[in-house]
Amino acid sequence: MEKKEEIVKDEAVASRVYELGYLLVPTITEETLGAEVNKLKSMIDAVGGIHIADEFPKNIPLAYDMQKVINNKNETFSQAHFGWMKFEVSPEAVIKLKSELDRVTEIIRFLLIKTVRENTLASRRTFSPRGEYAKRKSPQTAAESSEAPVEINKEEVDKKIDEMAAAV
């Protein structure tokens, strides 16, 4: 039992890989977006975080409207700049980082999760389309596309054979 406790303590001390996903208010312009991202990066650096990967925020339409109190006023947002960054930091420091991020007024929402160092995005690979987003070929068009070239080929082959026979 004592040994197990020791192992748990060792794991707690080691640094972990985290990912911060965030939604920035859409009132931020493209020019000042870089400065906002740098502000977040410096917050991570301040708690001793080591940068691994990130994606620059992109303006996206939100799946549903979100509300946030800014200057004692309920603001509703239907779009936001979504970006993320992956970094390595100790579990104690990440709690400090979370409390600091709570105070940033430019962030509508953020998601701080434990993740792995490797790239977890799989969408760049090719998948066979399936489900409701799959495009089905109607049986007629499928039959036309498969049969039509065969017929043309036969005629061409016949013509070529005739030509060759005439030449001999």
Next chain:
Amino acid sequence: MKQDFFSSNNIKHIDYKDLDVLKKFLNPNARIVGKKRTGVTAKNQRQLALAVKRARYMGLLPYIAR
């Protein structure tokens, strides 16, 4: 028997930002399709559910859709 999508595509970690993948497992009401229908292993189905819920929180996927 249906093959597990994530095992066959060699996906070890299901990311909440992978909307193309997550959308395959939502029905037209944007509800998560059960593991009986998806054929995904229990472990991956739990990861999938967590990823969908994270994507919903970040406004990438809807909670409900008509």
